Structure formats: structure tokens, C-alpha cells
Amino acid sequence: MIEAVNLAKHYGPKTAVAGVTFTVKPGQVTGFLGPNGAGKSTTMRMVVGLDRPSAGTVTVNGKHYAEHRDPLHQVGALLDAKAVHTSRSAYNHLLSMAATHNIPASRVNEVIDMTGLAQVAKKKAGGFSLGMGQRLGIAAALLGDPQTLILDEPVNGLDPEGVLWVRNLVKYLAGEGKTVFLSSHLMSEMAQTADHLILIGRGKIIADAPIADILDGGHQTRVRVRTPEASRLAELLGGTGVSIDSSESETLEISGLDARRIAQSALDNRVLVYELTPIMASLEEAYFDLTKDEVEYHSHELSDVASSAPEGR
Amino acid sequence: MSTTTVPSPSHASAAGTHGLSFGGVLRSEWIKFRSLRSTKLLLLFTFVAVVGVGALAAWLRGTIIQSLMTTGSARPEGGVHATTMTLAQAEAAAQAQGINIYGIPNAGLQLGILVLGSLAVLLIASEFGTGMIRSTMTAVPRRLPAFAAKAIVLVVVSYVLTLVAALVTFLISIPILHHYGIDMSFGRDGVVYGIFMGGVYVAGVALIGLSLGTLLRNSAGGIIVLVALFFVLPFGTQLLGLVPGDFWKYVNQYVPSVAGGRMLEVGHKDAFIDPHVGGLLFLAWILVVTIPAVITLKTRDV
Ligand SMILES: Nc1ncnc2c1ncn2[C@@H]1O[C@H](COP(=O)(O)OP(=O)(O)OP(=O)(O)O)[C@@H](O)[C@H]1O
Ligand SMILES: [Mg+2]
Numbered sequence: 179m180i181e182a183v184n185l186a187k188h189y190g191p192k193t194a195v196a197g198v199t200f201t202v203k204p205g206q207v208t209g210f211l212g213p214n215g216a217g218k219s220t221t222m223r224m225v226v227g228l229d230r231p232s233a234g235t236v237t238v239n240g241k242h243y244a245e246h247r248d249p250l251h252q253v254g255a256l257l258d259a260k261a262v263h264t265s266r267s268a269y270n271h272l273l274s275m276a277a278t279h280n281i282p283a284s285r286v287n288e289v290i291d292m293t294g295l296a297q298v299a300k301k302k303a304g305g306f307s308l309g310m311g312q313r314l315g316i317a318a319a320l321l322g323d324p325q326t327l328i329l330d331e332p333v334n335g336l337d338p339e340g341v342l343w344v345r346n347l348v349k350y351l352a353g354e355g356k357t358v359f360l361s362s363h364l365m366s367e368m369a370q371t372a373d374h375l376i377l378i379g380r381g382k383i384i385a386d387a388p389i390a391d392i393l394d395g396g397h398q399t400r401v402r403v404r405t406p407e408a409s410r411l412a413e414l415l416g417g418t419g420v421s422i423d424s425s426e427s428e429t430l431e432i433s434g435l436d437a438r439r440i441a442q443s444a445l446d447n448r449v450l451v452y453e454l455t456p457i458m459a460s461l462e463e464a465y466f467d468l469t470k471d472e473v474e475y476h477s478h479e480l481s482d483v484a485s486s487a488p489e490g491r
Numbered sequence: 492m493s494t495t496t497v498p499s500p501s502h503a504s505a506a507g508t509h510g511l512s513f514g515g516v517l518r519s520e521w522i523k524f525r526s527l528r529s530t531k532l533l534l535l536f537t538f539v540a541v542v543g544v545g546a547l548a549a550w551l552r553g554t555i556i557q558s559l560m561t562t563g564s565a566r567p568e569g570g571v572h573a574t575t576m577t578l579a580q581a582e583a584a585a586q587a588q589g590i591n592i593y594g595i596p597n598a599g600l601q602l603g604i605l606v607l608g609s610l611a612v613l614l615i616a617s618e619f620g621t622g623m624i625r626s627t628m629t630a631v632p633r634r635l636p637a638f639a640a641k642a643i644v645l646v647v648v649s650y651v652l653t654l655v656a657a658l659v660t661f662l663i664s665i666p667i668l669h670h671y672g673i674d675m676s677f678g679r680d681g682v683v684y685g686i687f688m689g690g691v692y693v694a695g696v697a698l699i700g701l702s703l704g705t706l707l708r709n710s711a712g713g714i715i716v717l718v719a720l721f722f723v724l725p726f727g728t729q730l731l732g733l734v735p736g737d738f739w740k741y742v743n744q745y746v747p748s749v750a751g752g753r754m755l756e757v758g759h760k761d762a763f764i765d766p767h768v769g770g771l772l773f774l775a776w777i778l779v780v781t782i783p784a785v786i787t788l789k790t791r792d793v
Pocket of ligand 1: 195213
């Protein structure tokens with residue numbers, strides 16, 4: 179259980195986290211989603227006390243992280259940046275961390291096997307690929323068999339097999355009653371892994387709800403209609419609260435009306451309809467919708483860049 | 492790369508349930524210290540070099556004393572004293588110029604402080620450089636036990652290495668000095684004291700190095716400041732002594748390397764602080780660097 183109350187972090191004039199309040203509950207996977215620079219990593223660093231909050235508090239299982247007598251058994255954390263000495267072997271890195279809590283060497287070997295690092299465990303961590311480094315970070319997080327797992331973009335750099343493994347692992351651990359707090363850039367990944375979502379943008383919480391609610395909450399379901407008489411049907415259906423887009427010929431995307439009403443109207447007016455498909459809002463769309471005003475670093479469309487390029491020569 | 496698809500069920504017992512302990516943190520820091528090959532090679536090299544410099548010093552000082560006895564001067568052509576000296580007179584004359592016999596076991600100490608001081612800077616600055624510090628401070632979130640454990644590892648390694656090097660140098664110097672008719676033994680005033688105190692000095696420099704690395708979080712910066720403090724500052728203050736007026740002559744003996752070096756000597760020297768005052772001054776220098784380092788480590792984000 180992670181509880182943040184009015185948690186804030188400023189770096190000089192820059193506000194990274196602007197007073198957030200949220201709870202991450204045990205027994206489920208909680209996703210932490212937000213655009214670049216939203217404050218996800220900063221929030222996670224504050225949970226384990228690496229960064230000192232500018233205001234507010236955050237506790238893990240009822241206490242500040244540093245006040246626990248067995249921090250590594252309370253929280254296992256994988257943070258975004260690499261946190262290993264490049265000249266030390268993966269095995270010795272884990273062994274040194276384990277020693278602080280008198281965790282036996284057998285557990286070190288166990289997490290090495292679990293993360294698939296057995297063949298490279300005696301090699302210098304500095305030579306690891308992105309994915310291997312990530313596996314080492316996950317191994318370190320699992321070392322104390324912690325009650326709470328904090329993973330900052332754990333699938334970053336992993337191969338498909340590794341992604342699947344992380345997904346199964348976090349679900350399994352949540353099923354065991356552990357608290358899992360997971361950030362990711364891959365919204366589709368969240369849709370498959372998380373039970374609950376906390377959305378953050380510019381340091382503020384935008385949404386905090388079960389994933390199912392976010393998927394249909396507020397976002398109107400659309401219906402795709404294919405008909406040879408697209409413009410006539412569009413005219414017939416048009417009205418207040420209804421919006422109709424046409425991206426291809428003979429295809430309409432209609433929101434504001436459900437499929438049954440559209441079908442009835444088409445039948446009444448003898449318009450042939452050869453496809454009628456309700457489209458569920460994807461998490462991706464819900465995400466863009468919720469964060470469109472909160473994105474700090476907009477990527478520019480290629481055309482924008484081209485048009486803003488200096489003219490003449 | 493394959494991973495176990497189904498995570499093996501882990502029991503609380505498999506991961507242990509002891510929790511954080513200072514003994515564990517100490518063991519962790521020792522594992523970190525010994526698991527870097529470069530560190531071990533550097534220590535071996537340092538040991539050999541410190542003993543080598545000590546042996547060289549024994550030979551050189553023996554030569555000087557012998558030449559004093561035969562010609563009455565350190566330099567054969569200098570004809571200040573025409574008469575020859577006894578061994579005791581020659582030793583006393585050499586000692587007046589700071590060339591003593593009892594200090595031979597510590598003659599290579601400058602090298603020891605340079606290497607172990609730099610190693611101490613690296614011990615923590617490299618953790619900041621690589622990001623390892625985040626793993627360290629996640630495992631030991633109160634932070635200070637990790638700093639204390641690093642300090643203990645450094646103090647023990649520095650002290651033991653210096654002590655053993657001094658003893659070996661002592662043993663090697665016996666036959667060399669015997670060749671010049673000089674008797675080197677534990678019975679000589681200052682020998683045993685010097686052998687046991689050399690490591691204290693080096694360990695103190697290592698603590699200063701650790702603190703500089705903690706304050707600056709940068710290996711190169713920390714080593715530069717350490718070298719400035721121990722090698723440039725004494726040189727600079729010695730030049731100050733040339734400035735007219737008495738005040739400037741006294742500045743030199745208060746800098747850390749001179750005060751720490753004085754701690755290893757025995758006996759009174761005119762216009763110079765006593766050895767125990769040197770020791771206290773050196774301790775003050777350690778605290779001046781260590782206290783801000785500890786406060787910074789505790790409060791700054793990592
Ligand atoms: N040590 C720091 N000093 C100054 N600014 C910082 C520091 N760490 C983070 N920031 C700023 O705080 C904001 C939040 O950063 P943070 O790394 O928490 O975002 P994030 O959500 O993890 O982003 P990403 O998805 O790119 O990992 C950013 O604008 C970042 O530039
Ligand atoms: Mg991040």
C-alpha cells in the first residue's frame with residue numbers, strides 16, 4: 179500500500195510534481211501513465227526516499243520508507259536510470275545489495291534464474307544491453323520478495339518474451355496480494371496489465387480509476403458504418419449531439435448515436451448498409467483525450483516543422 | 492535469453508526475514524570493495540611501491556649519514572666542518588635537517604596517501620557517477636550507515652596496508668642500514684610509535700577522500716581537491732614562509748599534510764607544533780570535511 183498526500187517536488191523554479199494525492203492498493207496492478215516529463219519517475223523516487231518531497235508526504239505500508247527496519251522486504255524498486263556500478267558483475271551487485279538485509283546468497287541465485295540472467299551473471303554489468311540491464315534491475319527489485327513492487331518502465335528495452343514475462347509476473351504478484359505500481363509509456367501494455375490506472379500530466383493527477391471506467395468513461399462510443407449512399411445517410415442522421423466523420427469513401431464514423439438507431443434510420447429510408455460496427459474507445463484514445471491539454475513536450479507534425487523552417491535561402 | 496515463464500513461488504523465508512542491520516551493511520560494503528578488480532590491483536601496486544620507496548630511503552639516509560661521518564657534511568665538497576663526526580653526531584646532524592632514521596618505515600607514506608585517498612574518493616564518487624548510489628540508498632535509506640560502513644572498510648584497509656608495509660619496510664631497512672653501521676631496531680626512539688601511527692595518518696586521508704567524493708559527487712573533482720589539499724597547499728604555504736614577517740613562517744605547519752606528518756614524529760622541534768598537537772589539528776581537518784559531507788549526504792537528493 180502506497181499513500182501519497184499532497185506530494186510535491188520542485189527543482190528550483192521547475193515543478194515536477196504539483197501536490198498529488200493517491201493510493202496504490204494491494205492485490206492489483208496499478209498503472210502510472212503520463213506523457214514525458216509528467217513526473218512519474220520523480221514521484222517514484224520520492225516513494226523510496228531518493229528525492230526529498232518539497233511538500234506533502236508519502237508512506238509505504240503506513241510508514242515512511244526509511245523508517246522501516248526491512249526496507250527491501252517492504253519495497254522492491256526498479257527506477258528509470260541504471261543503478262549499478264559498471265565494473266561490477268551482476269552477481270556481486272545483487273550479492274552486495276542482499277548482504278545489507280542478510281538475504282542469503284541462494285536468493286540471489288534464485289532471482290538471477292528468474293530473470294534469465296544466469297549466463298551473464300558473472301560478467302560486468304557495464305557491458306549489458308538495455309534489456310539485460312533492465313532484467314538486472316528487476317532482479318534487484320525482487321531480491322527481498324517485497325510486499326510492494328515499484329517498477330518504472332520495466333518493459334523498456336525488453337524483447338517480446340521479456341515483456342510477456344513481466345506482464346505475467348506482476349499479475350501473479352498482485353494475485354498474491356502484493357502492491358504493484360507500474361509506470362509505462364506503452365498504453366496498450368497498460369490495457370493488458372493494469373487493473374487500475376493513475377494518469378498524471380504536468381505533475382497533476384488527471385484520472386485515478388479502474389481501467390474499465392477510464393476506457394468507457396466520458397468517451398463516446400463510435401459506430402462505423404459502410405454504405406454506398408454515405409452522404410445521404412449522413413444527411414439523414416445529422417443533428418445536435420451527433421458527429422459524423424468520413425475518412426474513406428462509403429465509410430462513416432458516427433458518434434452520438436448507437437448502432438440500433440442508425441440501423442432503424444437506414445431501414446426507414448431504404449439505405450443499404452453493409453457494415454455496422456460499434457468501436458470501443460481504445461485506452462490510447464482515452465489517454466490522448468485526457469492528456470491533450472497536459473502534454474508538456476508536443477512533438478511537431480512533420481508538416482509543421484517544414485512550414486516553420488526558414489524560407490528562402 | 493530465456494526467462495522462467497511462471498515465476499517460481501517465493502516464500503518469505505527464501506528471501507530472509509532479518510531486515511536491515513549494520514553488520515549487513517558493513518558486509519555489503521566489503522563485498523563491493525573486494526569485487527572491483529582494479530581496486531585489488533591498485534592496492535597491490537601501492538604496497539610494493541610504498542615498501543620500495545622505504546627501502547630507497549633507507550639506502551639514501553644511510554649514505555648521507557656515512558658521508559657526514561667521513562667528511563663532516565652531507566655534501567662531500569662542502570667544507571663547513573673539517574673534522575669527522577661520530578655516528579651519534581652524524582645522526583643528530585641529519586635529524587636536524589629532517590633526515591631521521593626512525594621515520595624510514597613511513598618514508599613511502601606520501602604515495603600511500605595519494606593512492607588510498609584517491610581510492611576513497613572513487614569509492615563513493617563512482618557510485619554517483621554510475622548511478623549505483625541509488626541502489627545503495629534504496630537498500631539503506633537512512634544513508635548514514637552506508638557512509639559509516641564505507642568509512643570503516645576504508646579505515647581498516649588503509650591502516651592494515653600501511654602497517655604491514657611499514658613493518659616490511661622496517662625489516663628490509665635493517666640490513667641496508669647495518670651496511671652503514673647504523674643499528675635499526677624496535678628499541679630506537681620513535682620506531683614502534685611511527686610504525687603504528689603511519690596507518691592512522693593514511694586512514695585519516697582516506698576519510699577526507701571519502702568526504703570529498705561525497706561532497707563533490709565527482710571522481711576527477713574529488714581527486715583534484717585532494718591533491719590540492721595534500722600536495723599543492725603545503726608547497727604553497729612553504730613558499731609563504733619566504734614572505735617577510737614571522738606570521739607566514741608558521742602557516743605551513745597547520746596545513747593537513749604537515750600537521751598529519753608531524754603526528755608521526757617524536758620529540759620537540761623549535762618553532763614547530765608538538766606531535767600531539769599535529770594529531771589534533773589533523774583530526775580537526777578530518778572533521779571539517781567529514782561533517783559537511785555527512786549532512787549533504789543525508790539531505791541532498793540522490
Ligand atoms: N533532478 C532534476 N533536476 C531538475 N529537473 C528535474 C529533475 N528530475 C526531473 N526533473 C524534471 O521534472 C519533470 C518530471 O520528470 P520525471 O522524470 O519525473 O518525468 P517522467 O514522467 O518520469 O517522464 P518520462 O516519461 O520521460 O520518464 C521533468 O520536467 C524533468 O525535466
Ligand atoms: Mg521517467
